[in-house]
Amino acid sequence: MSPKHNRLFKLCQKFNNYYLKILYNGLDALPFVVEGQQVGLIKENVRSVLLLKYPEVFCLRDFHDTKKQPVIELNPAFRDYTERTEQLDKILRELRETNLFPALQGWREEYYDVKSDQKSLLKMDRSATSIFGVRKYGIDINGYVRHPKLGLCLWQQQRSNTKETWPGKWDSLVSGGLSVGYGIFETAMKEAAEEASIPNNLLKNMISAGSVSFFFESENGLFPNTEYVFDLELPIDFIPQNSDGEVQAFELLPAEECLEKIFTNDFKTTSCPVVIDFLIRHGFITPENESNFTKIVELLHVPLQSLF
C-alpha cells in the first residue's frame, strides 16, 4: 500500500479535528445560549475568563435538579438585538486589548449576524465567532479552466502576508465570509470583483454547486464552518488581478498539482474541503482512485446543522 494511500482521509480528519473529537470523545464545551436558544459552544478556557471577568454579561446556568448539562447564558436582562450587540461589543473590544484570546487579534470591523433559525439575536465582530463556537458561513469560488494541453486546471490565490488570518497561505481563487447585510450570491459577486477583478460578463457563468461543512479547532477557537461553493469556468486568456490588497499572487495549476498543493502547509487548512469537493464533483477524485471515497465525501458534509 502506497504511503499516499490515506493522505486525503487524513487531511479530512485534520480540518474536522473537532468534529471527530466530539464524535468519539463527546462534547468538551458548553452550549452558549442567547434568549433561550443555543447559538454556539464555549470551551473551558473561554468560559473561565468570561464568567470571572464579566459576571454581569455571562452566567452559568446549572440545572441542578435535572440531568441537563449546564449552559453559558448571555444575560437575559439584555432586552433586544441592539442591547445584546452593544454589551458584547464593549467587552470584546476590551478583551482585544489583552492577549487572552488570539482570535481577537484578527479583529475586522465586519459584523457577523448570530441567528437562531431565521431570527437575528445579535451581531459580533467576525473575529470573535470562533471564541463562542458560532456556526459561520462563507463563499468560495472555484475558478477553473479546461486547458487544451493541461486538462482541468484551477486558479488559486496566495493570501497577502499582511492578512490577519492565514497570511501568505494559498487559497481558492475567491473566498469570503458572509457579513451582516450581504446575501450569499451578492457576497460571491462582490468578492470576485474585489479579490480577482472578474468582470460581470464572466461572472454570469458562475454556477452554485452546493456547500461543504466541517468542524475545525485551532488555537483561535472553534470553526463550525459552512462554505457555499460556486464553480466558474474561465476562458484560457483571463488573468485575475487583485483590487483590494488582500492577495499577493495568483497561479493556474493543473488538477493534479492542486491536489498535491493541499497536502502542503502552504495551503489554508479550512479551504482544503472546497478544493477536494471540486475535484470529486469534476471526476478527478473517484471511487476507483481513492479507497476512502465515501468516508471523504461524508467528512466534507458533516452534520453541523443538527449539532444545535
Place this chain on the structure above:
Amino acid sequence: MSPKHNRLFKLCQKFNNYYLKILYNGLDALPFVVEGQQVGLIKENVRSVLLLKYPEVFCLRDFHDTKKQPVIELNPAFRDYTERTEQLDKILRELRETNLFPALQGWREEYYDVKSDQKSLLKMDRSATSIFGVRKYGIDINGYVRHPKLGLCLWQQQRSNTKETWPGKWDSLVSGGLSVGYGIFETAMKEAAEEASIPNNLLKNMISAGSVSFFFESENGLFPNTEYVFDLELPIDFIPQNSDGEVQAFELLPAEECLEKIFTNDFKTTSCPVVIDFLIRHGFITPENESNFTKIVELLHVPLQSLF
C-alpha cells in the same frame, strides 16, 4: 411563507427517517457482529425470530459486567467466508418460504459482499441486507441533456411493474446495486448497457460526481445506503432503450418537472437524494431559492461510515 417552503427538507427527512430517529431518540437496534466486527444493525422484530428459530446460528452476547450494549453475533464457530455464507444462505432460503420477512420476497440470486473495512466476511442475497442493517452500495447515472429550448433536462426511467422492489416507480436513468465481483465503474457501465442501451461512445463522457448517503427504514427493514453518482451528458437525439426487461418507460423532463416529480408518490423514495444532489450541483437548487439549503446538503451525505 409558501406551502412549498419546507417540502424539500421534508423529503430529505423522509428518506432519512431512520437516521433522524437514531439522532434524536437513540438507537433501537443491536449491533450485528461477525468475527468480532460490527457489520450491521438488527431490530427487535428480526432479533426475536433469529434467536428463537436459529440459536445454532445467532447468539445474543450480553456483556453483564460492563456498560456495553448487547450484540447479536453470528456463531463464531463458523470458520471462514465459505462456511458463514453457507450457514446464512441456508436459513435465509428457509425464511424466504415464510412470510416473516417481506424483504426476502425480493430475493434476487445476486450476492452482496459483507465487509469489515476491506475484508470480506461473508456474502448474502442482496434482498437480505436490509434485515441485517448492512450498509449497501449502488450506482446511479444522471443522464442529462442541455436542451436549446427547455434548458437542463434529465432522463428518468419507469421501473417495470414486475420488479420485486419499487415496481412501477420512476427512477434515475440508470441505477443498480453493487454485487460480488463487480467494481463500481464496471457496474455503472454494465447497468447503462442493460437498462438503457447507452453505447460506449456516449458512455466515455460519463463523469464520477461524488456520492450520496442516507438511512431509510421501511417495512422491508433498514437501508443505510450509499449511492455513487455519475453524470452523463447525452446528445439531444439519443433515446434510451431497455434491454433487460426491467424498465417499462423512459421520459426526458426539464429540471423543474423532475423536481416536481420527486415530490409525488410515483418516484422511488431512495432515488430522490440522487436527483436532489444533481439539481444542487448543477445550480438549479441554490441557497438563494432554497432556505433549507445547508440542512439539505447535509442530509444528502449523512455519516453512515462512522456509525460502525
